[in-house]
Amino acid sequence: MTQADEHLHIVIQGPPAVSSGPLHLKPNCFIWGDDPRHIFTVNVAPKQTVADLKYLIKNKTKPEFDHVSDRYLRSNADHLIIWKVKINYDLHLLNAIGDEGVELKPLTKLSEVFKDGVECECIHVVVRHPAVARYIPAVARYITAVDRQFAYLKKGADTPSAGAKPSAFSIKQDEQEYLCNRPHTAADPVPVTLLEPIFAEFMDDCQNHQQTACDNEFVRQLSENMSSFYSDELTRMSVFRQVLHDYGIIFDASIVNSTKCTTVGRLLSTNGKFMQVIVEGKNEIGSGDAEPFAEAMLYYRKFIEDSKIEIVRLRSVLPCIHIVVFGACIGFAGSVFTENVQSDVLVPIIPLFWHSTDLHMQVMAARTFGALKIAIEKLTHLYSQPIPPLKPEDPSLGCPYPRSYTTSTGQIQEFSYDETQSLRGQLIFFGKTVGDAVGRKICIKFVRHYSREAHDFCASKGHAPELIAYKPLAGGWNVVVMDALDITPLKEAITSLIQELHNYNDGYVHGDLRDTNLFVRDNKDFMLLDFDWAGPIEKARYPIYVNRINIRRPDGAWDGEKIVAKHDLDMLEYIFHPEEDGLEPAAKRRRLSTDEGLSMAI
Structure with a gap:
């Protein structure tokens, strides 16, 4: 081979390639109202239409839209609506959609929709559920409620040990940050016992539970151990956890995620997503700088902050029991999250240093801890079941838990609460029956005492609304359902x-x-x-x-x-x-x- 053979002598330049665009598009899709982390992609060709994209989305998200017939996907009906957007991944997607979304028509070619392709790390398609499309006012309420929850959690809170100091906590309570009845103005008219039946049933069990030999032996051991003096809080609470461990209630002292603070004790749900019980303690009454009831509330809030994406999407008030130990005394409270953290004391403080002849006090303690076991089992069952997502048409989480009543014929009649509740402060709510042809307007009232006989008499004379239903509830409550006049x-x-x-x-x-x-x-x-x-x-x-x-x-x-x-x-x-x-x-x-x-x- 000669030297010339080692060189390239001829370069052939072909005609420029004609770009036909990408063979496939992979838009990032999101279902409005879902967890923003639940983003999915679909593989679609540019020559396909928006109707084809709807079909792919329906199959990709099974069984979410199984109730939507395929024949509606090519129509302009509101059975399934998708919007083109271009927004960055963000926890507050709901706020951006209304400003930037463009509704896509079924017969539009996707090549026209995505002329410039699809950018990475963006949301391209938002799917609006049929219920959302149908109930636009409800959607607005839903967004507002979710936004208020986000805003509350976004404010953040001090570390529990610092935020629960009376000097710091009292400042927060000027704005009613925690609805815990301290001061009395920082309260919600609807108690937690009407928001979560487990709390109300716990109160009843504290009075009516038939204590066992195991319960009696446990409170004897607990009294002996808690009546002693300890050098520090850690030692006292370690002994407390061990006595409860022997009783079958197992708490662990763990760091609450972002706070880097260690709880005295806690009990998570089996899937680790929900807080069932928080234990907070002080070595003696008045020891330590933080108020223990407030400290337990702050731990509860911190846990919710760390899981806020999932938390605010669920149809649940996220009930959690607080056990507060201070020296040889113990208290129990229940917390929920609606738009604020709300916490109510459930039973009187129990001194554990009773005289050996004070059988009444011992029985009260045995019943209370027996009731605690039952409540923990109920919370475990509650959180082991799928919690449905919060839908736009759902009532506010601040409405009481009853959603049905028994008619005079023994039938179960479901009802829904109205959007606006002007008499909520008096525990009077308005709604209408659902699942029947009438949609009867009703008034639902929650009271401690009610004379059905007096009401029926006046109604028989035409001078009181018809009493539709009356039922005692747990926790000493009664629900009265009558015609809304x-x-x-x-x-x-x-x-x-x-x-x-x-x-x-x-x-x-x-x-x-x-x-x-x-x-x-x-x-x-x-x-x-x-x-x-x-x-x-x-x-x-x-x-x-x-x-x-x-x-x-x-x-x-x-x-x-x-x-x-x-x-x-x-x-x-x-x-x-x-x-x-x-x-x-x-x-x-x-x-x-x-x-x-x-x-x-x-």
Whole structure:
């Protein structure tokens, strides 16, 4: 070979290649309302249409959209809607969609949709569930609720040991950061026992559980160990955990993820995603800088912050029991997460240093820990089952847990809560029945005491809404379901009814006659509401905290005193003749509109 043979002599340049674009597109897709980490891709050709993309998405996400017929995928109906977006991966995708999304029509070629291909690390397609497309107002409410949860968690909290110091915690409570009744203004009207039945059932079991020999031996051991003095908190709580371990309740002291703080004890769900129990303790009453009840709440919040993506998407208030030990005393609280962390004490503080002859205290402790075992089993079962995602049409997590009642014929009737609850602060809710043809409007009221007999009597006279259902609930609650009346808040007719009530059977009293409980349709047609205090004459008594400050009441109408018939008649006089003295009447005098558009002064 010569030297020339070692060189390239001829270069042939062919015609430029004609680009036909990518053979396949792989857009990143996301179902609106799902966990933003649940992003998926589909493999689709540019020559295919949006309808083809819908079909691929349906198959990729089985069984999410199995109820959507294939024949609807090529129509403009709202059975399955997809939007083109271009947004970076972010935890707040829901907020971006409404500003940047472009709805895609079924027959549009994907080559027209993605002219420039698809960029990496972006969301390209958002799938809107049929329910979302159908209930746009509900979607707005859902987004708002989720956003409030995100905003609450995004604020973050101090480390539990620092944030639970009274000086720091009290500042947070100026803004009602934690709804824990400290101070009393930092509270939610709906207690945790109406948001999670496990808490209410725990309270009942603390009073009614038949303690076993195992329970009795456990509290004896616990009392002996906790009544001793220890050099530090770690030693005391290590002994506490060991005694409970021997009893069959196993806690571990672990770091709460991002906080790098170690809990005194905790119990996670079997899948590790949910906090069932948090234990917090102090060596003695007053020892340490942090308040133990507050510290337990902060640990609970920190755990939720670390798993917030999954947490805020679920139809659950995420119940968690707090066990608080301070020296030889122990307390129990229950926490939930709606839009704030809410925590209520569930049972009285139990001193564990009782006298050996104080059997009452020992039985109370044995029942309480027996009830704790039962509650932990229920929480374990709750969190072992799939928790459905929160849908736009779902009621607020702040509504009580009952969603059905039993009719007079023994049938179970489900109901839903309305979007707006103007009387939530009085534990009065409005909704309508579901699954029936009527969609009956109902009022759902939660009370500690109610006289069904008095209500039924007044309803039979046409002067009270029909009582649809009445049922005792756990935790000392009762749910009352009645017709929801579209009415607004006179003397002979009302007085006559009350006198008849006093003579009915052995006689009943109402006990709380105020103009807020009298609703007038016209000058003679009225409805009487609120039978919380009602009961038999000479047996019914006033509850605690009878308001005598800005409501005028008869002499003798005090906490715990008997409600007598004369009290009812006196209250009516105060309503209809407030001008006879300078005292404040049963409610402020005001003008009310009647159904006929006239005005009536009360």
